[in-house]
Amino acid sequence: MELIRTPQPELADLIQHTLTRNGFTVERREEDDQQVLSIPDAHQYPHARQLVQELIGDLKRQQGKEIVEPLTGRPQPLLSGGWLASMGWVTKSILVICAVIFLTPWLMGDGIYRALMFPESLSALSSQPWRLVSPMLLHFSLLHILFNLLWWADLGRLIERFQSPGQLLMVTMVTSAVANVAQFLTSGPLFGGLSGVVYGLLGYLWIYGRINPGAGYALRREIVIFMLAWMVICFVGLSGVVANAAHLAGLVSGCVLGAIFGMIRRASGNDAV
Numbered sequence: 001m002e003l004i005r006t007p008q009p010e011l012a013d014l015i016q017h018t019l020t021r022n023g024f025t026v027e028r029r030e031e032d033d034q035q036v037l038s039i040p041d042a043h044q045y046p047h048a049r050q051l052v053q054e055l056i057g058d059l060k061r062q063q064g065k066e067i068v069e070p071l072t073g074r075p076q077p078l079l080s081g082g083w084l085a086s087m088g089w090v091t092k093s094i095l096v097i098c099a100v101i102f103l104t105p106w107l108m109g110d111g112i113y114r115a116l117m118f119p120e121s122l123s124a125l126s127s128q129p130w131r132l133v134s135p136m137l138l139h140f141s142l143l144h145i146l147f148n149l150l151w152w153a154d155l156g157r158l159i160e161r162f163q164s165p166g167q168l169l170m171v172t173m174v175t176s177a178v179a180n181v182a183q184f185l186t187s188g189p190l191f192g193g194l195s196g197v198v199y200g201l202l203g204y205l206w207i208y209g210r211i212n213p214g215a216g217y218a219l220r221r222e223i224v225i226f227m228l229a230w231m232v233i234c235f236v237g238l239s240g241v242v243a244n245a246a247h248l249a250g251l252v253s254g255c256v257l258g259a260i261f262g263m264i265r266r267a268s269g270n271d272a273v
Contacts, residue, residue, distance in 0.1 A: 001045045004052055005034040011059075012037060014162065015052055021164055024048045054086050058161060087153060088160035090168045094137075095149055098194065101137050102145050113138055118180055118189040133176040138192030148194040155201035171257055175200025175250045182249030196246035202227050203254025204261075211262030 003026075006012055012028065012035035019026045019037075024047075027038045039045045087095075104112045116134040119125060125132050139145035160168040179196025205219050231251070234242040 001039050001042055003037045003039050003045070003048055005031070005036045007034055009035055011035075015055060018055060018162060019048055019051065022051060024051075055161065058086060058158065086161070087157045088165050088168070090160050090165045090172075091153060091156040094152060094156070094172070094194075098137050098139060098145060098149060102139050113192075117192065118184050120189055122181075122184070132180060133173055135180050135192045136172075136176045136194045136197050139194070140192065144193060148198055151198040152194055152201070155198065155205060158205060159201065167261075171200060171204050171254065172197050174257060175204075175253045178253040179243075179246035179250035183243045183246040186245035187243075191243045191246065193243060193246075195243060196250035198250070199227065199231070199247045200250035200254035200257075203251040203256075204258040207255045207258030208262040208265075209258075211259065212265055 004015065006015075016026050016028060016037060019039075024039060024044050025041055026048075027040055029036050029038075039048045101112060101116070104110075116131065116138055118135050119128060119131050139148065156168055156172070159171060176197050179200065180191075183191050183196070202219070202224065206224050209219055231244075231247050234247065235244050
């Protein structure tokens with residue numbers, strides 16, 4: 001059953017790659033200068049079409065333009081299931097966990113916060129290894145958590161949707177660990193928040209998209225400029241007490257990961273992550 005057609009081979013590559021990663025059997029052919037993707041299994045077709053619509057919705061929001069010619073000749077609808085429906089399980093899980101932990105001081109006291117904060121010394125991580133990354137789950141004001149979770153949702157779902165949940169988990173854990181250690185070495189253990197990871201995701205997508213411009217989900221330049229400008233504002237002290245070392249370390253580690261995996265994809269002819 002014909003699923004979608006587009007004149008852009010790079011977009012067809014992205015859709016085919018994403019469908020295959022999600023377990024769908026995809027057939028592809030060229031017809032009148034169009035790349036045509038089909039699903040031979042009728043039982044898979046509705047789920048595959050929903051996934052493609054969600055992909056296209058994310059791409060249109062990121063790029064602000066029509067990027068595909070749908071079968072009907074009309075624009076594809078935006079995410080039919082709403083904002084949350086566009087997120088994978090990793091993106092949703094972090095959102096829920098952060099929100100629940102944010103409420104615990106009012107419900108259960110500060111015991112959970114103490115258990116998740118970075119330890120007093122690096123040597124303590126050998127017996128409590130989760131504390132290397134768990135500070136990313138802690139937030140100290142409503143504005144703090146809203147800012148971080150909105151950016152997490154927008155950036156995290158791109159990696160999870162277009163690459164894989166495992167890739168998002170890996171980037172999150174690595175950038176969180178690097179950001180937390182950097183902040184600890186700079187200011188001690190009293191810090192928390194997802195912002196180091198947010199900058200890590202930003203750096204990852206930014207560099208990955210620069211290396212693979214045909215991947216279809218490169219960040220808009222305005223987003224990168226805004227986030228870098230915000231980091232500079234924080235560094236000069238115009239926004240109060242901020243984990244500047246975590247922001248910078250997260251950004252740098254994300255850029256490094258983006259470069260590594262971006263080059264792997266380019267070298268492998270777009271068959272890898």
